[in-house]
Amino acid sequence: MKVFRDKSPPLNEGIAPDAEDVRAALQRLVRSSTFASSQRLQDFLVYVVEESLNGRADEIRAKTIAMDVYGGTMSEMARRENVVRVDAGRLRRKLADYYVEDGREEVTVFDLPKGGYAPEISIRSPGTDQPEVSERETKRHTWLRPFVGITGVFIFICVAAAIALVSTNRGVPVNLPVDGLSQDERSAIFDASPMRLQAVNLANSGRDLIFPALEPARLNGALTIFKGAIENDDSYFGGHAGAAQVAAMIALVSPDADPTGDMLRYADAQANRAIELAPETGWSQSAKAWVEFTKGNWPEATEFSYRAQRLAPNDVHVLEFVSLILLYAGEFEEVVTISEDALSKIDLDRGYVFQNAMGSAKFHLKDFEGAVSAFEQVTKKGGPVGPVSVAYLLAAHQMLGNESEAQALADKLSREWPDSRVDILFQRLFADRAYGVELGEAMKQANWKPKVNE
Numbered sequence: 001m002k003v004f005r006d007k008s009p010p011l012n013e014g015i016a017p018d019a020e021d022v023r024a025a026l027q028r029l030v031r032s033s034t035f036a037s038s039q040r041l042q043d044f045l046v047y048v049v050e051e052s053l054n055g056r057a058d059e060i061r062a063k064t065i066a067m068d069v070y071g072g073t074m075s076e077m078a079r080r081e082n083v084v085r086v087d088a089g090r091l092r093r094k095l096a097d098y099y100v101e102d103g104r105e106e107v108t109v110f111d112l113p114k115g116g117y118a119p120e121i122s123i124r125s126p127g128t129d130q131p132e133v134s135e136r137e138t139k140r141h142t143w144l145r146p147f148v149g150i151t152g153v154f155i156f157i158c159v160a161a162a163i164a165l166v167s168t169n170r171g172v173p174v175n176l177p178v179d180g181l182s183q184d185e186r187s188a189i190f191d192a193s194p195m196r197l198q199a200v201n202l203a204n205s206g207r208d209l210i211f212p213a214l215e216p217a218r219l220n221g222a223l224t225i226f227k228g229a230i231e232n233d234d235s236y237f238g239g240h241a242g243a244a245q246v247a248a249m250i251a252l253v254s255p256d257a258d259p260t261g262d263m264l265r266y267a268d269a270q271a272n273r274a275i276e277l278a279p280e281t282g283w284s285q286s287a288k289a290w291v292e293f294t295k296g297n298w299p300e301a302t303e304f305s306y307r308a309q310r311l312a313p314n315d316v317h318v319l320e321f322v323s324l325i326l327l328y329a330g331e332f333e334e335v336v337t338i339s340e341d342a343l344s345k346i347d348l349d350r351g352y353v354f355q356n357a358m359g360s361a362k363f364h365l366k367d368f369e370g371a372v373s374a375f376e377q378v379t380k381k382g383g384p385v386g387p388v389s390v391a392y393l394l395a396a397h398q399m400l401g402n403e404s405e406a407q408a409l410a411d412k413l414s415r416e417w418p419d420s421r422v423d424i425l426f427q428r429l430f431a432d433r434a435y436g437v438e439l440g441e442a443m444k445q446a447n448w449k450p451k452v453n454e
Helices: 019-030 039-053 062-070 074-100 132-142 149-166 183-192 194-207 216-232 237-253 262-277 282-294 298-311 316-328 332-345 353-364 368-380 387-400 403-416 422-429 434-445
Strands: 108-111 120-123
Touching: 019 039, 019 108, 039 062, 039 074, 062 074, 074 108, 074 183, 183 194, 194 216, 194 237, 216 237, 237 262, 237 282, 262 282, 282 298, 282 316, 298 316, 316 332, 316 353, 332 353, 353 368, 353 387, 353 434, 368 387, 387 403, 387 422, 387 434, 403 434, 422 434
Parallel strands: none
Antiparallel strands: 108 120
């Protein structure tokens, strides 16, 4: 068993951590809130620690973890080993988070050094900093979190200043990759399984096809892409998360879809699979949130939404679904806060739906000028444009007294989407249908005349 000792005076100088103490600390860790929703990472860590305690640290390989923890047939081992490599990175991040939060007072500390799977177990004195390696991991992965209090603000300012000093390109976004993978991790995935990398690439291309969401052909194309990602690698969570979001969207917006039918059941199954594979990702949580929203489970939908936003505050695709759910829940101030915070940190190459949601929220907050500005910015940047954004834009102009602009937009809505009944759709989507009625009334004041089916 490898033993790492930090630079502060340890409690037991010259003595390796006691096996009984190690197991007790391990149980506290896996039962913590940090690891509560990560059963697979719990099993991963328990396995490698037990192997080390039993004198087999040098025998721990991706293959042994794949066989003993993940299971499956021999033909699946190459794919499982790839999952082990990705999960090892997630476990390192989780451990860093744990020792900042739930495990900050722990004496027995676990680490998983890069380049191997044998854990390092150290003893530290109470009140001292965590081991140097874990500290670096912590700083690298927790600086994007929402900060509370003066200390958090101070740390954030220091990190931001450091980035400004070392950056030679002020246009580089500060957000993480949308799939959460670094270039090195992508290379490692390709070396293990090109099919896995293809699944990742397919799933991320599918995310760009979901919106505007009122185009059936677009949604069907996106669902086909996500199903292709699942076929390439069923163990990659992104294919399942994306399929869940699109299938739930189809069940939600299609006039002839049964909201309790096969499509929604499929979406629910895919969301649960994504949570099973990667519960610690914002994408999985936002997929689950969207399915719960489609089912009408508002408390669950908002809970998963807030969790998704905390896990992936800079993933624009997560923010799209989070902002829509909070919008329909009537949490307008939260939508504006989350969206403006993201815009202050991310350099966008185009417009996204969460900006449209911010415009919608501002409309319901009576900030009609802000609503017009938000929608126009999305249009200028090539973001999604559809009957929903046009409806809100014309309603905002109408409320500002810009009757000619509102009338022109009403004509465009009637001409280009003659069958669209967004007024009825939004009465169905909002938890409080009065907000949908409010939108419809403003549209009618601009002389928009909905088509009446004979």
